[in-house]
Amino acid sequence: MTALLATGLLAPLVLLAACLRPAWRPAVPAWLAVAPLPALAAALMALENDPVAVELPWLRLALALDFPGAILLGVSALLWSAGGLYAAAFLKRTTATLRFVVCWLLTLSGSLGVFMADDLVGFYLLFALASLPAYGLIAHDDEPTAWRAGAIYTAFTVLSEAFLLMGFVLLAAGDPTGSLRIGDVMAALPQSPWLNGAVTLTAIGFVLKIGLVPVHGWMPLAYAAAPVPAAAVLSGAGVKAGVIGFLRFLPFDSAMPVAGELLAVLGFFSAFYGVAIGLLQSRPASVLAYSSISQMGVIAAVLGMGLAAGNDSAPIAGSLYAAHHVLAKGALFLAIGVIAMTTAPRTAPTLFLATLVALGLGGLPLTGGALAKLAIKEPLGNGLAGTLANLSAAATTLLMVHFLVRLARSAAHEPPTVIPQAFLLSWRLVALAALFVPWLLYLASSGTVQAVLAPGALWDAAWPVVIGAVLAPAWVRWGSHMPRIPAGDVMGTIERVFRSSYAIGVAMERADHMLRRWPAAACSLVAIAVVLSAATI
CATH class of the missing domain: 1.20.890 (cAMP-dependent Protein Kinase, Chain A)
Incomplete structure (x- = not known):
C-alpha cells in the first residue's frame, strides 16, 4: 500500500521529468492516461481494507487514505485517466503541447495527492499544486478571453490559499503537542482557543475553491475558456480539492450549529442561484459551469447540516454525492467535444447517453445520481433541508434539459469528419462510469439494493425529475425571450470596481x-x- 500511494503521487512527476529530455517529449502525451492508474489501484485497495496511513520520510510527507478519501481519489483518478486519453488525441490538433502537458501533470499530481495528504504542510502544498498550474490549462488558447479567465481564476486561487494558510496556522497553534498531522490537530480542535477562527478561515478558503456564491464568478469563465479535456478534469476532479478539504477540516464529531447552518444556507442559496443563472446561458460549457456551482452548493448544504448536528456520517454521504458529480460532470464536458465534431443527423447515440447522465444529476431513478441523492437523504433529514434538496433536484433537471437542448444545437454543420476513437472511448467510458460506478460505491458503503428499489425510494427520486421535465418544454419555448447574463455574472461588476x-x-x-x-x-x-x-x- 505504501508503494501504491507513493507511486500514485509521483507517477505524474516522473512523466514531468521525462519532459526535460527533448527526445522523450513527443512520447509523454501518450502516457497521460496511464499516470493516474497507480492512484486508482491504491483507492480500490483502500476501499477493500481499513483506513491506512504511511510515512514517506524521504519526501517528508505523511499519506493516509480513509473511505471518503478513497472514494474521491478513485473516481478522480478514473476521470483523469479518461481525460488523459482524450487530451493525447487533442494535443495532436493544437500547439503549445509542452506547456499543456507540464501544467496537466502538475495539476494531476496535486489533484490526486490532496486526497492522500495526512499533514497540514503536505495538504497545503498539494492543494496549491492542484490549483495554480491549472492556469496553463485554462489559458491554453492564448486568446484575450482565456487570459482573462486564467487571471481571474488565479486571483481567486491565491485568495483561497491565503485564507487557508491563516486557518492552518491557527489549527496548528491549537494542538499542544505541536503535531502537524491532520488527525492530531482535528482531535485537539474542540479544546483549542482558536476554534472559531480556525474553522472560519479554513472554511472560507475551501468556499473559494468550490465556488459558492458570491465567490463563484471564476468558475464559468474558467470552464468555458479551457479546452474540453481540461474543463472535464477541472470541473469534475479539480474542484473536489475543496470538498476533501471540508471533509478533512470540519469537526463533524462536535456540533457547531451556527457555523453549520450558515454553511447550509450558503450552500442552498448557491444551489438555486446556479440553476437560475445557468438557465440564462447559451453556451453548453457555461450551463455546465453554473450547474457545478449548484451541485457544489448541495454538497456544502449536506456538510453544513452534518456539522450543525455533529453527524459524523455526513462526510461519507457528501463524498458519495461528490463522486457522482466527478464522473457526471466530466462526462458531460467530454460530450461537448464529441458533439461539436458530429453532424446533427448522427448525434442520436451521444445525445441519448448524455441525457441519461445529465438527468442523473437530477436524480433519475436507477442512475448513479439517484444513489447520490439517496446517500444525502439522512444528513439532510425530512424537514426544510430535505424539501430544499428535492426542489433543487427538480431545478437541476430543468437546467439539464436546457443544457441538452443547447448541446444538440452545438452539433457540427460541416460535412462529417472522422472523430478520433480516443475521443469516443474516453467519453463513453466516463459516461458509463457515471451511471454504474455509484452503484458499486453505494453498496460498498453498506447500502442495499432493496433500499434503492423500494417503492418509496423510487418515488422520492422520480417526482423531482418529473416536475423538472414538465417545466422544461415551457422553458424551451419561452426561455429564449429572457435576457442573457454573461458568463461570470458578478465578475463584470467586480472588475469595474477593481479598475476604479x-x-x-x-x-x-x-x-x-x-x-x-x-x-x-x-x-x-x-x-x-x-x-x-x-x-x-
Missing part, C-alpha cells in the same frame, strides 16, 4: 512625489503632529 481602485494608486504616487520634495525635518514635524493628535483624541 487604480485611481487610489495614482493619488498615492502623487502624494509620495510631493512628500519627497519636503525636507526631512518637515516630514518629522508632520509625523509628530499626527501622533500627538491621535493621542489627544
Whole structure:
C-alpha cells in the first residue's frame, strides 16, 4: 500500500521529468492516461481494507487514505485517466503541447495527492499544486478571453490559499503537542482557543475553491475558456480539492450549529442561484459551469447540516454525492467535444447517453445520481433541508434539459469528419462510469439494493425529475425571450470596481512625489503632529 500511494503521487512527476529530455517529449502525451492508474489501484485497495496511513520520510510527507478519501481519489483518478486519453488525441490538433502537458501533470499530481495528504504542510502544498498550474490549462488558447479567465481564476486561487494558510496556522497553534498531522490537530480542535477562527478561515478558503456564491464568478469563465479535456478534469476532479478539504477540516464529531447552518444556507442559496443563472446561458460549457456551482452548493448544504448536528456520517454521504458529480460532470464536458465534431443527423447515440447522465444529476431513478441523492437523504433529514434538496433536484433537471437542448444545437454543420476513437472511448467510458460506478460505491458503503428499489425510494427520486421535465418544454419555448447574463455574472461588476481602485494608486504616487520634495525635518514635524493628535483624541 505504501508503494501504491507513493507511486500514485509521483507517477505524474516522473512523466514531468521525462519532459526535460527533448527526445522523450513527443512520447509523454501518450502516457497521460496511464499516470493516474497507480492512484486508482491504491483507492480500490483502500476501499477493500481499513483506513491506512504511511510515512514517506524521504519526501517528508505523511499519506493516509480513509473511505471518503478513497472514494474521491478513485473516481478522480478514473476521470483523469479518461481525460488523459482524450487530451493525447487533442494535443495532436493544437500547439503549445509542452506547456499543456507540464501544467496537466502538475495539476494531476496535486489533484490526486490532496486526497492522500495526512499533514497540514503536505495538504497545503498539494492543494496549491492542484490549483495554480491549472492556469496553463485554462489559458491554453492564448486568446484575450482565456487570459482573462486564467487571471481571474488565479486571483481567486491565491485568495483561497491565503485564507487557508491563516486557518492552518491557527489549527496548528491549537494542538499542544505541536503535531502537524491532520488527525492530531482535528482531535485537539474542540479544546483549542482558536476554534472559531480556525474553522472560519479554513472554511472560507475551501468556499473559494468550490465556488459558492458570491465567490463563484471564476468558475464559468474558467470552464468555458479551457479546452474540453481540461474543463472535464477541472470541473469534475479539480474542484473536489475543496470538498476533501471540508471533509478533512470540519469537526463533524462536535456540533457547531451556527457555523453549520450558515454553511447550509450558503450552500442552498448557491444551489438555486446556479440553476437560475445557468438557465440564462447559451453556451453548453457555461450551463455546465453554473450547474457545478449548484451541485457544489448541495454538497456544502449536506456538510453544513452534518456539522450543525455533529453527524459524523455526513462526510461519507457528501463524498458519495461528490463522486457522482466527478464522473457526471466530466462526462458531460467530454460530450461537448464529441458533439461539436458530429453532424446533427448522427448525434442520436451521444445525445441519448448524455441525457441519461445529465438527468442523473437530477436524480433519475436507477442512475448513479439517484444513489447520490439517496446517500444525502439522512444528513439532510425530512424537514426544510430535505424539501430544499428535492426542489433543487427538480431545478437541476430543468437546467439539464436546457443544457441538452443547447448541446444538440452545438452539433457540427460541416460535412462529417472522422472523430478520433480516443475521443469516443474516453467519453463513453466516463459516461458509463457515471451511471454504474455509484452503484458499486453505494453498496460498498453498506447500502442495499432493496433500499434503492423500494417503492418509496423510487418515488422520492422520480417526482423531482418529473416536475423538472414538465417545466422544461415551457422553458424551451419561452426561455429564449429572457435576457442573457454573461458568463461570470458578478465578475463584470467586480472588475469595474477593481479598475476604479487604480485611481487610489495614482493619488498615492502623487502624494509620495510631493512628500519627497519636503525636507526631512518637515516630514518629522508632520509625523509628530499626527501622533500627538491621535493621542489627544
